[in-house]
Amino acid sequence: MVTEMNNPTTGCIRPVQYWDGAPVPFITAWSRERIPPQPLTTIHGRGGTGLGFQNEISHVDRHYGVLWPRMPAARGGRPNFMAVHALRQRQAMGRLLCQVCGGPTCGSRRSDERTLFLAAAPAGRQIADGEQTASPPVHAVCARLAVEYCPPLGRGWAAALVEYAPVWGVAGPIYHPQTLDQLPADRTGVHHVPFTDERRIRWVLAARLIVTLKGVTPVTDLDALADEEIASARARVPR
Ligand SMILES: [Zn+2]
Numbered sequence: 001m002v003t004e005m006n007n008p009t010t011g012c013i014r015p016v017q018y019w020d021g022a023p024v025p026f027i028t029a030w031s032r033e034r035i036p037p038q039p040l041t042t043i044h045g046r047g048g049t050g051l052g053f054q055n056e057i058s059h060v061d062r063h064y065g066v067l068w069p070r071m072p073a074a075r076g077g078r079p080n081f082m083a084v085h086a087l088r089q090r091q092a093m094g095r096l097l098c099q100v101c102g103g104p105t106c107g108s109r110r111s112d113e114r115t116l117f118l119a120a121a122p123a124g125r126q127i128a129d130g131e132q133t134a135s136p137p138v139h140a141v142c143a144r145l146a147v148e149y150c151p152p153l154g155r156g157w158a159a160a161l162v163e164y165a166p167v168w169g170v171a172g173p174i175y176h177p178q179t180l181d182q183l184p185a186d187r188t189g190v191h192h193v194p195f196t197d198e199r200r201i202r203w204v205l206a207a208r209l210i211v212t213l214k215g216v217t218p219v220t221d222l223d224a225l226a227d228e229e230i231a232s233a234r235a236r237v238p239r
Contacts, residue, residue, distance in 0.1 A: 011233045013139050014103035019079050022149055026102035027092055027136060029085040031077030035069050038205065040180055050202030051175050063090060064195065066170050066206045081150075086172075086207045092136035093209040096165070099135065100142035108139050109225070110232040114161040116225065117213060118143045120150075121158035129216040132168050132192075134208040140225035147222065159222060163215025169194035170206035177203060 016023045043052030053061050053070070061067055073087050091097060096105050096115055105115050115137045119127055127133075138146065147153045171190045173182045185191050190207060193200045219225060 011236050012103045012105065012108040013098070013141055013229070013233065014101040016101045016142070016145065017075070022081075023100065023145055024075075024079040024081075025100045025146070025150075026097070027084050027088045027099045028079050028081055029083035030075045030079050032074065033072050033076075033085055035071045035086075038069055040175065040205070042177070042180070047198075048202065049177065051180075051205065063094070063206075064167060064170070064209065066195075066201060066204060068206045084208070089134070089136060090206070090209045093134070093211060094167070096137050098137060098139045098142050100138055100146055103139065105137045105139055108232065109229050110235065111228070112161070114163055114215070114217070115165065116140055116143060116159060116219065117162050117165075118146065118153070118157060118159045120152040121156055123156045125156075125158055126218045127158050127160035127213060127216055129214065131213050131216070132210050133213060134171055134210050137162075137165075140222055140229045144222050144226050159219040160213065160216045161219055162213045162217075165211040165213055167195065168210045168212045169197070169201070170204060170209055172204045172207035174200060174204050 018024065039054040041052055041054050042049060043056065051067050053067065061070065068090065069086055071087065073085065092099050092102070097103065098105050107113060116139065117127060117133060117135065118138050119133065119135055143159060147157055169192065171192045173185065174191045175181065176183055191204060192210065193204050195201060
């Protein structure tokens with residue numbers, strides 16, 4: 001049963017979709033969004049040989065110069081809370097959209113242009129300056145919802161306000177240049193490839209956009225930040 005519930009604010013913060021009483025993050029994959037077999041081939045482009053699609057349409061299939069899977073993006077069926085939708089993750093990370101509600105995070109607090117990031121973490125661990133993440137930003141209001149409902153975050157989390165988040169690279173499977181078989185990956189099942197790795201980046205099918213977190217200030221009081229966000233949103237509602 002899909003429903004939408006309004007967050008307590010307006011503006012940047014969008015209604016969150018719910019499934020059987022639980023909020024479904026914007027980046028969560030749904031059962032009708034299965035990734036079909038990809039029409040992979042080897043292409044000879046500018047700068048050398050690399051992975052491509054048959055009938056590739058560069059401005060649709062490539063982002064940040066890397067190939068992304070062709071897959072449906074219409075939320076339907078049942079949410080799979082363990083799976084992330086590659087294209088919505090890229091959209092959220094690249095445009096700094098909230099991974100929970102999908103609304104813009106930039107400028108959600110009047111007094112502060114920094115962006116909030118949240119990570120599952122053992123107690124006492126903080127997000128470090130220069131750390132890489134594939135987990136897009138969140139509104140403070142949405143972070144509070146996530147901490148309440150998301151089991152890994154319920155076991156421990158770390159949050160930080162970040163001044164800027166330049167793109168670092170992608171995560172995804174890498175294909176063998178001759179056989180186009182997937183190369184073995186580490187225990188996470190994917191390779192993490194920086195954009196500076198000109199050799200490997202040509203053979204990856206991106207599943208996540210990864211950024212570096214810079215100008216990091218740890219946040220321990222999500223409630224205070226959420227209250228500030230709500231006050232900012234209310235101040236913007238025309239009377
Ligand atoms: Zn949000």
